Amino acid sequence: MRICVIGAGYVGLVAAACFAEMGNRVICVERDPFRVARLARGEVPIHEPGLEPMLKAHLASGQLSFSQHLAEGIVQAEIIFIAVGTPSGEDGSADLSHVLAVAAALAERLNHTCIVVDKSTVPVGTGEQVAELINAGLDQRGKPFRIAVASNPEFLKEGSAIDDFMRPDRVIIGCDDPVASEVLRRLYAPFLRNHERLLCISVRAAEFSKYAANAFLATKISFINEMAGLCAPLNVDIEEVRRGIGSDTRIGTHFIYAGCGYGGSCFPKDVRALIRSAEMAGVEPGILRAVDARNALQKTLLFQALSEHFSGYLQGCVVALWGLAFKPGTDDLREAPSLVLLDALLAAGVTVQACDPVATAAVAMLYPQAVEHGQLRLSESPYNVVEGADALVLVTEWKQFRQPDFARIRGLMRRPVLFDGRNIYDAQQLGELGFLYRGIGRPGFGHCMARAAC
Ligand SMILES: NC(=O)c1ccc[n+]([C@@H]2O[C@H](COP(=O)([O-])OP(=O)(O)OC[C@H]3O[C@@H](n4cnc5c(N)ncnc54)[C@H](O)[C@@H]3O)[C@@H](O)[C@H]2O)c1
Known part of the structure; x- marks a missing residue:
């Protein structure tokens, strides 16, 4: 099939590459000329495992191409996917300006019948709005056909996006x-x-399903985080509770890990848009x-815990951060818990030594002054950043941080203190190695957790 994907972001790029992989001819239209130029050279502007080789192969075969011009992308397209951003507006609602701008441009340029599919996450009723805009434009230009607008919400996860797209749990067609x-x-x-999991439902139900799915997953996370808040006053370890409830198949083991909050380009904005x-x-x-x-509060807990640990005297301390991206496997920093912690630490006069396998360049662009003044030092080596540190904070649970050489780390740190924002470490083992260990909702996390529960 001939496909046009509009928007070369995390979703559009993955969708374009995967459709090409299945033998479709795909043109991906992106408004940012620098991005288009890089993509045309085979350079992938985001970190997504497996994307680059796929993209290069299909650029070379001619199955996939990039353009800055909508007219070029849609000229022969049988299906046009809209995959542009829908960020939070000022009042929390989804900002539909990019989606509606694409619809208006299609209304002016479409000269043949095709299907327009909304892949962006949009509120209920947007599909109808997009169809009205496009078809009114066609009527005005005297075109004798009408366009069907479908909704095909995307459920890929950054970090495993190619695999999720190629082998989806389900595909929803509204x-x-x-x-x-x-x-x-x-x-x-x-x-x-391998398994027929295509659900055909109404456009409105498809639009709502995407928000309901993200809101439900976010609810699971905030629920376990609230339970973690109760653990300190009740003298219970949340990790035991997690295992205790996760074995119930009605609850399941996913999304019940206590931590320093969810971030990313979806859960926070989608919950707010649904509100x-x-x-x-x-x-x-x-x-x-x-x-x-609860999530906003959770993102502040690591700073509160550090502050309590140092009795408020944070100025001049050196804190090492492991993990900056909002989750492992991506360089995406949108609404990342690390940024809330970084802002607070820098404002408190702390020197931060931070490490992330792929996101340090993006963080450097967000904090140019702190980097220039040496208050924020970035490295890709987890061992470099713990040197001389008064505390180490694990924020994003990249695989590289799961089993480090703690004896070496202890030797490098000024004080062996570890705050585990994702509860991935063995408290007993770290205690035996001489660390003061604190996990979220785990023994000794401190009064801030108890207060957060109130
Ligand atoms: N990122 C995810 O994990 C994910 C998962 C599922 C759904 N979604 C949803 O998919 C949508 C896209 O998300 P994303 O993360 O890919 O966004 P993104 O910000 O990474 O990418 C959007 C791209 O669209 C481009 N764009 C905007 N207007 C354009 C126009 N008129 N013409 C051509 N290009 C244009 C932007 O320049 C940008 O490159 C959002 O609605 C999001 O909620 C995202």
């Missing part, structure tokens, strides 16, 4: 037009050969508000 539904079913059939949708519908989103508030 489409009220049976002919368009059938075309999309054929497009996705090769991705679902706003509920408010506009006159429904009180009590659970969603609590999820969002």
Whole structure:
């Protein structure tokens, strides 16, 4: 099939490369000319395992190309995917300006019948709005056809996006037009050969499903974090509780790890957008508000714990951070818990030595002054950053941090203190090695957890 993907971000690039992998001819349209130039040279502007070789192979074969010009991308397309960003607006609602700008441009330029598919995460009713905009434009230009607009929300996870796209748990097609539904079913059939998990539902239900899925996962995380807050006053270790409840198949083991909060380009903004949708519908989103508030609080806990540990005297301390990206496997820093901690530490006069396998360049661009003045030192070596540190804080649980040489680390640090923001370490082992160890919701985490529970 001939496909156009609009937007070469985390979702658009992965979708374009994977559709090309299945033998489709894909043009990916991106408005940023620098990004287009880099992509055309085979340089991938984001960190996503497996993406670069796939992209290079299909650039070379001619199955995949990039363009800055919408007209070039859509000229022969049977299916056009909109995969542009939908960031949080000022009031928390999804900012639809990019999606609607694409719809307006399509209204002006489409000269043939095709299917427009919204892959961006958008509030219920957006598909109808996009269809109205495009078809009104076609009517105005006297075009004798109408465009079907479908919703195909994306469920890939950054860090395993290629695998998620090539072998999805399920594909949701929201489409009220049976002919368009059938075309999309054929497009996705090769991705679902081992198990038929294609769900055809209404456009509105598809749009809502994406928000409901993300809000549910965010709720699980905030729930376990609230339970972690209760652990200090009740003198319980959240890790034992996690194992205790995770073995119940109705609860499951996923998304019940206590930690320093969720970040990324989806959960925070999607929860906020759903809150706003509920408010506009006159429904009180009590659970969603609590999820969002708990997460905001959770992101401050590591700083509070450090502050308590140093009795408020943080100025002049050296703190090592392991992990800056919002989660392992990506360089994405959007709403990352590390940034909340970094802001607080820098404001308190702490010297921060931070390490991340792929995100240090992006962090350097966010904090140019702190880097220039030596208050923020960035490295890709976990051992370099612990040298002379008064505390080590694990923020993002990259594999490289899972089993480090703690004896070496102890020798390098000024004080062997470890705050584990993802509860990945063995408290007993670290205690035996002479570390003061603190995990979230684990014994000794301190009063800040107890206060957070109130
Ligand atoms: N990142 C994820 O893990 C993920 C997962 C599922 C769904 N989503 C959703 O998918 C959508 C895209 O997310 P993303 O992370 O890929 O965003 P992104 O910000 O990484 O990429 C969006 C790209 O679209 C480009 N763009 C914007 N307007 C354009 C236009 N008019 N023409 C051409 N290009 C244009 C931008 O320059 C940017 O490169 C969002 O709605 C997001 O919520 C994201």
